[in-house]
Amino acid sequence: MQHPQNTTIIGLQWGDEGKGKMVDRLAENADMIVRFQGGHNAGHTLVVEGITYKLNLLPSGIVRPDKKTALGHGVVLDLWALEKEMATLSAAGISITPDRFMIAENTSLIMPWHRVQDQNRERGLGDKKIGTTGRGIGPAYEDRVGRRAFRAGDLLDQQDLKARLGEFSDQVDDFAAFCEDMMRFTKTLSPHIVPLWHVLSEGQRNGEKVLFEGAQGFYLDVDFGTYPFVTSSNTLASQAATGTGLPASAVGHVLGVVKAYTTRVGSGPFPTELGDATGEHLGAKGHEFGTVTGRKRRCGWLDGVLLKQACTINGIHALALTKLDVLDELPTINVAVAYQKAGVTYTHLPLHWRDFSGVSVVYETLPGWQSVTEGLQDYDALPANAKAYIAYIERLTGVPVTYISTGPGREETIVR
Numbered sequence: 001m002q003h004p005q006n007t008t009i010i011g012l013q014w015g016d017e018g019k020g021k022m023v024d025r026l027a028e029n030a031d032m033i034v035r036f037q038g039g040h041n042a043g044h045t046l047v048v049e050g051i052t053y054k055l056n057l058l059p060s061g062i063v064r065p066d067k068k069t070a071l072g073h074g075v076v077l078d079l080w081a082l083e084k085e086m087a088t089l090s091a092a093g094i095s096i097t098p099d100r101f102m103i104a105e106n107t108s109l110i111m112p113w114h115r116v117q118d119q120n121r122e123r124g125l126g127d128k129k130i131g132t133t134g135r136g137i138g139p140a141y142e143d144r145v146g147r148r149a150f151r152a153g154d155l156l157d158q159q160d161l162k163a164r165l166g167e168f169s170d171q172v173d174d175f176a177a178f179c180e181d182m183m184r185f186t187k188t189l190s191p192h193i194v195p196l197w198h199v200l201s202e203g204q205r206n207g208e209k210v211l212f213e214g215a216q217g218f219y220l221d222v223d224f225g226t227y228p229f230v231t232s233s234n235t236l237a238s239q240a241a242t243g244t245g246l247p248a249s250a251v252g253h254v255l256g257v258v259k260a261y262t263t264r265v266g267s268g269p270f271p272t273e274l275g276d277a278t279g280e281h282l283g284a285k286g287h288e289f290g291t292v293t294g295r296k297r298r299c300g301w302l303d304g305v306l307l308k309q310a311c312t313i314n315g316i317h318a319l320a321l322t323k324l325d326v327l328d329e330l331p332t333i334n335v336a337v338a339y340q341k342a343g344v345t346y347t348h349l350p351l352h353w354r355d356f357s358g359v360s361v362v363y364e365t366l367p368g369w370q371s372v373t374e375g376l377q378d379y380d381a382l383p384a385n386a387k388a389y390i391a392y393i394e395r396l397t398g399v400p401v402t403y404i405s406t407g408p409g410r411e412e413t414i415v416r
C-alpha cells in the first residue's frame, strides 16, 4: 500500500514544544489529523486569526472546517472530558460531526476511578511524586495492559455495558449519575466510534494524507524518557503507526518539534534548568504556564545531548524550532553538549535518574542577537546570530531545521 506524504509530528523535549501550533500550521496540507497516544493530559494551544483554542483531546485539525480528525486506540479517553471539550468548541462555532471526528473502537477509556487512583498515588508518594496531571492517565493504561479496560466500542452494546458497569458500583460516589452519564454517551458518542484502522487504510488507498499529532514529548516516553518521571505511553514517532492501526511504513515524514530552550512541568531531573533571572525571563516572556494544570513550567537552556538522542531514536527527518522569539533579548545563549558526574562524562541520557540528577553540564555558548524576531516570516530577515543558532542546531543534530516559529499565531512561522 502507498502512504502519500503522511507526516508525524512529535515533541522532542518534555512536552509543550509548540506541537499544537505546528500541527495546526501543517494541517493545511493534510486530509486527516490523528492523535495516537496520551489523553487529556495534553494541552495544545493554537492561535488562529487572533482566536486562541486550547485543546486537550480533540486533534488540532478540528479547527479547520475542511479537515477530518480522529483519536487512535493508543489514546486513553475520558468521555466526560471529551463531552466538555466538544461542547466548548461547538459553542465557539466549530462543527464536530461524526464524519469529521472519529474515535477508534478499540480505544481504552479513562474511568472516574482512574483519576482517584492517580491522585491518591501521587499523594502517597509525597516528595517522590511524579507530578502527574492527576487525570487518571497512568491507571487507565495499566488497566489496558491488564486486559480489563472498558473500550470505546463497548458503548455500542448498551445491555452488555450496563451489566458490566454493575460491577463498579462501589468505585464511584454517585453510581446512578455515573450510569446515566454512560448511557448518554452511548447515544451521543456512538456515531463517532469506528474501526479506525479500516477507515485509515481506505483513506490511504484513496490518496489521503494523514498528519499524526503527537502529545507529550520524547523524554516523557515511558521507555525512553526520564523514567520514572514520565507519562504512561510511548510518545515516540513509531507509536503513530502502533497507536492507530496503519502499518509502520505509514509514519511518513517525521517532524520533530523543539523549543529554542527547554521547559518541564512536574518532577524529575532537568540538568539545564535555570533557577536565576534568565530562567524567570524565559518563563515570563514565553508565558510558560501549563495549559492543563496551570502550573509554572520549569525553564532552562536547550539540551543538545537530549536533542541529539531524540533525533536518532525517532529517525527525525526535519526539525521545527519554536519560540525563537523568546530568546530575542538574551546577550548569550547556552546549549548543553555533555554532562559530568562522579568522574564520568555522559553524552547520552544515563539510564538511572539518580545518575542524571545533579550532573554538572558542559555548555557551548553562542552569542545572542538582541533584536526582534517576533512575528518574522522570512528567513532572510532573521539576524545573523539567530541564523547561526539555527545552523548550530543543524550541525549538532545532523537534521535540517525546516520550520522556525516566531510567535504563537499560525502565520508567525518561517518555512525553509
Ligand code: GDP
Binding pocket: 011, 015, 016, 017, 018, 019, 020, 021, 042, 043, 044, 045, 046, 047, 285, 286, 287, 291, 322, 323, 324, 325, 326, 405, 406, 407, 408
Ligand atoms: P504543545 O503542548 O507542544 O502543543 O505546546 P503548548 O501549546 O502547551 O505550549 C506552547 C505555547 O507557546 C502555547 O501557548 C503557544 O501558543 C505558544 N507558542 C507556540 N509557538 C510559539 C512561538 O514560536 N513563539 C511564542 N512566543 N509562543 C509560541
Ligand code: IMO
Binding pocket: 011, 014, 015, 016, 017, 041, 042, 043, 044, 130, 131, 132, 133, 134, 135, 136, 137, 138, 214, 215, 216, 217, 220, 229, 230, 231, 232, 265, 266, 267
Ligand atoms: P503536551 O501534549 C508537558 C507530564 C506531567 C508529569 C508527567 C506524567 O501539552 O506537551 P501524566 O498525567 O501524563 O501521568 O503525568 O508527564 N506531562 C506533560 N508535560 N506537556 C504535556 O503534554 C504533558 N503531559 C504529561 O506534568 O510530569
Ligand code: MG
Binding pocket: 015, 016, 017, 042, 043, 044, 045, 291
Ligand atoms: Mg502543552
